[in-house]
Structures are given as C-alpha cells and as structure tokens.
Amino acid sequence: AQTVTQSQPEMSVQEAETVTLSCTYDTSESDYYLFWYKQPPSRQMILVIRQEAYKQQNATENRFSVNFQKAAKSFSLKISDSQLGDAAMYFCAYRVNRDDKIIFGKGTRLHILP
Amino acid sequence: DAGVIQSPRHEVTEMGQEVTLRCKPISGHDYLFWYRQTMMRGLELLIYFNNNVPIDDSGMPEDRFSAKMPNASFSTLKIQPSEPRDSAVYFCASSSSLGLAGGMGTQYFGPGTRLTVL
Numbered sequence: 001a002q003t004v005t006q007s008q009p010e011m012s013v014q015e016a017e018t019v020t021l022s023c024t025y026d027t028s029e030s031d032y033y034l035f036w037y038k039q040p041p042s043r044q045m046i047l048v049i050r051q052e053a054y055k056q057q058n059a060t061e062n063r064f065s066v067n068f069q070k071a072a073k074s075f076s077l078k079i080s081d082s083q084l085g086d087a088a089m090y091f092c093a094y095r096v097n098r099d100d101k102i103i104f105g106k107g108t109r110l111h112i113l114p
Numbered sequence: 115d116a117g118v119i120q121s122p123r124h125e126v127t128e129m130g131q132e133v134t135l136r137c138k139p140i141s142g143h144d145y146l147f148w149y150r151q152t153m154m155r156g157l158e159l160l161i162y163f164n165n166n167v168p169i170d171d172s173g174m175p176e177d178r179f180s181a182k183m184p185n186a187s188f189s190t191l192k193i194q195p196s197e198p199r200d201s202a203v204y205f206c207a208s209s210s211s212l213g214l215a216g217g218m219g220t221q222y223f224g225p226g227t228r229l230t231v232l
Contacts, residue, residue: 033218033219033220035218035220037223042225043203043225043226043228044223044225044226045205045207045223045226046223047220047222050218050220052218091157095218095219097219100145100162100164100169100170100219101147101159101162101170102219102221104156104157106156107156
C-alpha cells in the first residue's frame, strides 16, 4: 500500500529561523510526483511546492525548498527565514503517475514563535 | 484566474435535514475531487470525477451521501439525512490531466465548507 508518513505531529521554530519538516513515503513505483500543501487557520489548502520524481534537482519556491532523496524515499520541506504567516498545518502528499488520486500524510502543525 | 469555488462556506443544520454542498472547479480542469476533513480521521477522499463521470466513490461513507457532476463546471455533494457525525469541513479540489495550470496532476482546493449538524 502506498503511504505517506510525517513523523512530527507538531514543531515550533523561532521567527526568522530555519525549520525542516520531514516526510517519507512508501512506493514501488518509479514515476510519481510529490507535493507539500499548507493549511493555515483559514482552512484553505494551499500548494507550497512540488517535485517530479525523475528530476534530481530539488525544487525551490522562494523561502521554501525541498530535500528529495529518492533512494531513501524522503521528501523534506525546508522553510528559511520563518515568518509568522508560515504558521499552519503542512501536508506532504504523493501521486503515482498512473493514478488520479493524491495520497496525503497526516500533517505536521508548525508554530512560529515571535 | 478564479480558483475552485465552494458554497456555502458555512452550513449549520439540524439532524435529519438534507444538506447540499456545491463546487465550481477551475475552468479547463477535467478532474474533480470531494474530500472530508475531521480531527479524528484527517483528510479523506470521498469521491472523484473525470470528465463529469464518477470514477471512484469507495470513500463515500454511506448511502446517505451522494455526489453528482451534471457538467464540467458544477458538482454537488448531498447528504440526506444528515447526522451529527457528518460535521466536518468538506473540500472540493480540481486538477487537469492535460498539463494546464501547472500539471503533475496537482490538485487545487477550494476554501471548504464547514458543516455543522446539530
């Protein structure tokens, strides 16, 4: 079964510091995509960053970057210069290319300390 | 571009009443997904459509739940009769198989409908 594991239910980071959220997934597929979504208190699910498995270069979006380790099936999210607006639940997700559905992890709640 | 639109944003109803949630996907997207989110169960996929046709409804909890997509720009999720345990946030998401709006089958979510059944 395809699963996505986020081992940190909650994390805290000081404003302006860097934090890394971990994610591992289990699959036997080779063609897939990985995503990080953010869900702030407003409840809106917002795409943060995504990565194609065939690309070795790690994706970056401004202060957000990923560390994709395909052999280890790891897809961590790094947030640099943390801001108060980054406080949210973060979901790691995964989609096999031959499937329509996205598999979501349970989420990591990130607190930003002023 | 308008994102996924859901209505109503909040719904409070009494047990036994019929509830209808509405969704307008992003124009040009051919996939539409309905999710339910609760503290206990997290984010659950209820059903999804491709080109207005239901593909997988295995996540629909009971016969009280039904979903339709009469055209490419509108879908409904209906609960009849509603029960207190149906209280949750219901999300609609859409995606494209044609590489539009980012590709990779990225799902774009609506703001959700917070349903409370008393």
